[in-house]
Amino acid sequence: MVFKRLLRSAAAVLFLFAAGPAFPQGALKVGSTPTGVPFTFLDTKTNSVQGIMVDLITEIGKDAGFQVQIEPMQFSTLIASLTSNKIDIISAAMFATPARKEVIDFSDAVYSYGEGLIVPKTDTRSYVAAEDLKGEVVGAQVGTAFVDALKKTGLFSEVKVYDTIPDILRDVNTGRLKAGYADYPILAYNLKQGSFPEVRLVESYKPTIVGTVAIGIRKGDQELLAKINASLARLKANGALDKILGKWGLSAKGA
Template sequence: MLVRRAILALAGLALALSPVSAQQTMRVGSTPTGIPFTFLDTASNQIQGVMVDIVTAIGKDAGFEVKIEPMQFSTLISSLTSSRIDLIAAAMYITDARKQVVDFSEPIYTYGDGLFVPKTDTKAYKDLADLKGMVVGVQLGTAFVEPLQKSGLFAEVKLYDTIPDIMRDVNAGRIKAGFADGPIVAYNLQQGRFPEVHLVKGYKPMVVGSVGIGTRKTDPDLLKRVNVALAKLKADGTIKKILVKWGLEE
């Protein structure tokens, strides 16, 4: 009996140490409407994009698989802190306010907000003051909401769940202007979406920030693994290749 128990124990230990069982699966929160960072590819019905490629490459180097969980941008942090997901991979700025709640990897890509208006509006907007009195739109949960609301310049700051929703209302003339992640707006327009909208080239972004992978504050070891892998991927050119693949530059 003792011998049998010893054999079973050794077998269990071998299974536990096997590469298959050691491979973890991390649930990764991503948004379906943040092209080219994250978006739903209708052909495959899978979330794809820059951040999906990057977190997948990080997982491969760090020894874990990823399972992408689609969700609204505004629910990403609460989903992470409540352990519905294990990582955030989306177009989410690393901000001081967010760092009070979750941890972030080293920065991956830096950009600012873009201002978009109807194509018929050719005014050379430079900053928020040039849009005084307008009804404008912004995505709920983004770093752009607070400065717009606190400016006191606008007749109304309408909150939207997704960037395409804002662009759709600008396209239809329901609001005068929208603010969102510059690369996401540009990519949508390059793809021929929202033909009655244009990105204001001379506008100076009100917020410039960097995106990173989000982790729980209770998972410092996971954050370390992510950063070690990310450093390798930056050094060997993998991150640059992913950015170029999706039409972005470092």
Template sequence: MPSFIRRSALRLAIGLGAAAAFNFAAAQGSAPANLNVGATATGIPFTFLDIKSNSIQGMMVDTVQAVGKAGGFQTTIQQTAFAALIPSLTSSKIDVISAAMLKTAARQQVVDFSEPVYSYGEGLMVKADDNRNYPTLDELKGEVVGAQVGTIFVDMLQKKGIFKEVRTYDSVADMSRDLALGRIKAAVGDQPIMVYQISQKAFQGVKMANGYKSTNVSDVCLIVRKGDTETLNRINKAIATIKADGTLAQITKKWGI
């Protein structure tokens, strides 16, 4: 074969290879290789600050890291106050929320939710010496009750309109202390978080209310900016993978939920 033909063939092969590489990269989309993930320090066992490692740990941290591994992207966990999670996401300070934040219609107007990774409802916490049965929140009519700021439970209590006062707290731990001191009659919050903390003896002088059943059950998901369909699709495919191969089930078992 003449040398000029060989050179032409080589140039053609290089050009086709470059085009194929470009098309492959385009097919993968432009989603970032690293996603900044907002998580709270007060939502044990979902998210919490591990003092030994000075890092955020928990079920939702393990979940988003497993999703990242399955989806082919890195995750950087950033400690963020619960009430600041959505503002941080919409202002692009973070790319994903991975926390015990329940899916609601109001939140769906602002952000996009992934496929569910867990579901739960509200729990009712009372003083340890309160042996009354509380089948519903109606039993607390005229009382002072508490809920964590930024959660759906604040609106839930306020909309009922039967309480003397609905006090808000920065964390479930702060709320449990006021409850133990008798400053509020009962506290409403994330049922798994309350149960876990009480079982670990992190909350003193309180217990879960007798006979109470959750009425506001919703999904826990990973959350992205409104309209970020590329990141959402990658996350949803990865969630399907970790559900199918048993990784998600192992994570929830590890954290006792």
């Protein structure tokens, strides 16, 4: 009788664990980047990564029932960190490109935009297309969709690859680089801060590499993907996403 009672108790404990939450008790690790304002950036006052994608994944976690732990890392290491289980989610200014979709899964769309073009302020030409810079040396950030797209055009004498967008801005600011391509909202936000006074964002330029930012999830984590998409849909419907975008100076019309 005692043995049977022990078996029933053990079965009850196993049932409780099986019926518990699907997510681990600890927070899910979210890879994000210290450069990429307003989507993500290092807040030197708090020494933490902040921005649109941090606010968004935090709100999604609250809605879906999991906590998040932001893990700062370089943009080019995000996917490798996800596939090697060092992180559980990517929440950064990452386009859901076909090539990336072969390696990881993405949530529904968060925000869509194209590339921006920057040149020194002394260059007043109204550039419209990449062809206007044929034969020039231009720059783009490593790991972004812009690098391969620019190289494939065959228009430029060189496409220099930079670790971060501020690195591109600095070289354009000092005149060491003819032109740079990067995420339009990130360029616009950086220039508004006044740190690169000799750089001009070319408003006449028409982007051709338009993409959609989304949250990255490891292939096979279908339950997590479904929960993120369900929460994202609710945040879109109740206006919470629009408020997050507005907080960081972006219009919801871009999404």
